[in-house]
Amino acid sequence: MRWMGAGVLLLLSAGLAGEVAADEGTAPKEAPTRTSASSGTTTEVPSARGEAGDPLAKTEAVVWAAGEGARILRGEARSPLSRGEGNWIWQPGEPIRIAALRGEVVGFQVVVTAQDAPLEGVEVTIEPLRHEGGAPGRLEPETFVQHYVEVKARSRNAQHPAESLGWTPGARPPDTDVTGWLPDALIPLSARTAGLGRGQGAGGEGAPGRAFPWPLAIAPRQNGAIWVDVLVPEQAAAGLYTGKVRTTAGDVALGGLDVQLTVADAVLPYRPVNVFAYYDAYQMANRLGDRTPAGATASESQVWQLLHQHHVDALPPLTRPDEIERMRAALDGSLFTEAHGYRGPGVGVAPAVLALGTYGDLGEPNAETLARAEALAERVPEAIREVFVYAIDEQCDSPRGPGWKKLLQGSKIAGRVRVGHTCGRDPSRQDVDVVMVPAQRFDARTARAARALGKEVWVYNGALPQAGTFMIDAPITSLLANGWIAASYPVGRWFLWEVGFWHDGNRGGKGPIDPFVQPENFHNDDGDACLGDGMLLYPGTQVGAQATGSLGLPGVMPSLRLKALRRGIQDAGYAALARAGHTEEVDAILAKVIPVALQDADSARPAAWPRDGAAFAAAREALRALIPAGARLEAEAARRVLAEAADAREARTGAVAVQERRWWPWVVLALAVLAGVLAIAQMRRASRKA
Structure with missing residues (x-):
């Protein structure tokens, strides 16, 4: 299914003020190094190039960090974030500083920027985070390689190129922000550790396939990056956790970063706003080549677990009783337990919603x-x-x-x-x-x-400026904003029409694509073309015409956009916890980040929320500061709190509208009087001329 038509607060204010293959080359020769665990720069080699204050001017490579809500393009070698400008988690010479609640997954990015020479054999390792006070347990990071896909043409409509299913012409994101080599697919490094992904296609030994992109190869003046997820279990001790990031190119140390994670004494509610997304188990089997006797993908359980890790309920195609029996563990919540290999939030929680006969089946x-x-x-x-x-x-x-x-x-x-x-x-x-x-x-x-x-x-779904959109060629904060919108407006539940739309099987579709190469995955007979629509997951293995692009990995992989969606949903949980004791402050924060959305948005203008992840981070920090120690809310209670926030916004909006209606007759009268005065003056001037 796809809509076929086209057509506290000081900190917060400060935050809102700001808005796949690399070129081949030889690895740099080993040089004297001076490694700092938190500096972000090592392997100092003088260079005549570079501007004053540019970290690339003195190094073979710069190692730096960025937070959730940022998307760093491959060619963005001089990103202001690499200098600490507008960077909300890292400054040169300082540790990575992140924060989380218990029950939260917090993400960050480690970026390696090459200078004049290419870098080969680049590896990034992150040690487990340990409690500074010696509390038992450690936090194990999960790491992913960021895969870049080239965006040349934009999402569009053939008759109205500035319009697309993702936005109105007035809300179209500028080309400069969303074209070039963008990261989206996230390839799990755990697969490499397990000996998977040797560059084979699905045809077996010797079959063609895409090489596993690790270690990284980074061309001159380009970036390579990994995504890091840190799960904080609900039972984790509050306090400071520390660890280190180390990067090397072969035997050469490129740099290191300290990591400091502050865990607050509060539990994030699981699924504070309900997002559910459809997947087609039978179409996935066609691509993954893992069809079961029932015809569905053998990776179905992994699809459920991956979406569940991101606070999203999977919505399967259901028309036969045997399909329910096949996925019973997912439907009763037991699939999301350690006994089934699950690691993530929402342990044992069953989905909130289920459809019989999706799309009229x-x-x-x-x-x-x-x-x-x-x-x-x-x-x-x-x-x-x-x-x-x-x-x-x-x-x-x-x-x-x-x-x-x-x-x-x-x-x-x-x-x-x-x-x-x-x-x-x-x-x-x-x-x-x-x-x-x-x-x-x-x-x-x-x-x-x-x-x-x-x-x-x-x-x-959603389209700018009323709501965030699926599209790859939209700001990464687009889907992040949807969690904030759901916390601010009475949307009920939020349905996403697909997550693995790799086959472009619509009326007017152009057939299967390799999503690692071609981001344009959706067409219809109304002239719409979209990038990344209905595609939050990527195939680990590809068979058939796309076998040459297969990584040879089991199951499916997440995207940077799925991480952004999770961040927004978790932020809604922050708002629910904080609002229980700070109603007016939280409502003001929500209104600051989402001034207008949905029916209040002006279709002729860009989306009203920030494109900059720093503004969301500042608001998140302001909410975190309002959450009382020991706070905990069940999902239903969290949703009730957010429904009250939406009602309060509607009441305020209604009061403003009433006030405007009260003044409107006087405005009309004043304009009429003014028009009369001007008419009399004009008549007098005409009389004098006569």
């Missing part, structure tokens, strides 16, 4: 399809509270949804299963129980009217 409502729906529903674990028949997709006038609603009323699953569809019209006028509205068409007023009638109203 159950068919027309009749006795036979009702029996199938009943057979499915009776097998759904009780832990899943929201179950609905997904009757039809983006056909508001279809009788299928109302027909299913009427059919279920007299069935044995009445009350357990509701009926929903996607539609961009007024949800209060839709004769179904659940209306999923495109985020760019959501209106809190019509949603409130629908909810007063007992309906559920959710949003799906």
Whole structure:
């Protein structure tokens, strides 16, 4: 499914003020080194090039760090962040400083920038973080290589090139921000440690494939980078954790960085806002080449676990009872436990929502399809509270949804299963129980009217400036902002239409792509072309026409955009914890970061939230400072707190609108009087001329 149409606060204010192959070459010869554990520069070699204050002017390589909400292009060798300008986690000569709550996954990036000579054999190692006070346990970092893909052409519509499914013309991100070699796919280094990914395709020994990009090869004046995730278990001790980052090129030390992670004495709620995303287990099997006898991918459990690690519920295609049995461990939450190899937040938590017959796959409502729906529903674990028949997709006038609603009323699953569809019209006028509205068409007023009638109203996808967008050629803060929007507006749940859309199988689609090479993955017969739409995951193995691009890794891999989405969801959890005792302060922070979104946004203007990750980081720090020691909220309680925040924003907006309406008659009268005065003056001037 895809919408087919185109068309505290001082710190916060300071933050908001700011807004795959490398060229071959020989490794640098070993030179005298002076390694500092936190300086970010080593291997000093004088150079005539470089500007004053430019760290590249004196080094073979610069090792530096960046936080979540930043995206560093491969050719961005003189990024201001590398000099510490606007860098919220690192300054030259100082450690990496990050913070987290218990139950949180905090990310950061280590970037190696080559100077005049290419670098070969570059490796980055990060030791476990240990508690400064000697508390038991250590925090094990998980590392990923950032893969760069070249963005040449933008997401667009053939008839209206400035417009796309990701934005209006007025909100189109500038080319300078989103073209060139952008990082997106994140390739897990754990696979290399396990001896996987030797550059073989899926055809076996000797088959072609993409070489595993480790150690890094970095061309002159370019970057290579890794992403680092640090999971802080709920039972971890609060306090300071420290560790080190070391980088080498062969036997030459390039530099090191200290890491300081401060863990607060509070527990982040899991899934404080509910995001769920569809995956097609059968299409994935076509690409991964791991089809089971049932036809689905053998990597299905890993897809569930990966999304769960990012606070996202997976939404599978379900039309047969055996499909529920196949994924029972995911549906009852047991898949997300150590017994199943799970490591991440939300241990043992079942998904919040499940659809029967996604995108209308159950068919027309009749006795036979009702029996199938009943057979499915009776097998759904009780832990899943929201179950609905997904009757039809983006056909508001279809009788299928109302027909299913009427059919279920007299069935044995009445009350357990509701009926929903996607539609961009007024949800209060839709004769179904659940209306999923495109985020760019959501209106809190019509949603409130629908909810007063007992309906559920959710949003799906998103387009700038109303909401963040999937697209690779949008700022990395785009999906991050959606968590903040969900904490600020009454969106219900947030649905994402796909996560592994590598086959471009729409009407008007152009067929399968290798996403490591071609970011343009979506086309339709309305003339839309999109980069990264419905594609938050990457295939570890590719078969068929894409086998030459296969890494030979099992399962799927995350993206930088998925990490940004997780960051925004976790930030919503910060807001929920802080608002319990600091209502006005938190509401002010939310309003500062998200001045307007959804129905309040002006389609002719860019998105109102910052493009700069530093502003989000400043707001996050302001929220963290308001969270009381020992704070903990269950997910349902967190969502209630955020619903209250959304209601408060709506009340404030309504009060302003009422005030404006009160003044409007006087404004009209004043304008009329002014027009009359000007008319009389004009008549007098004309009379004098006569």
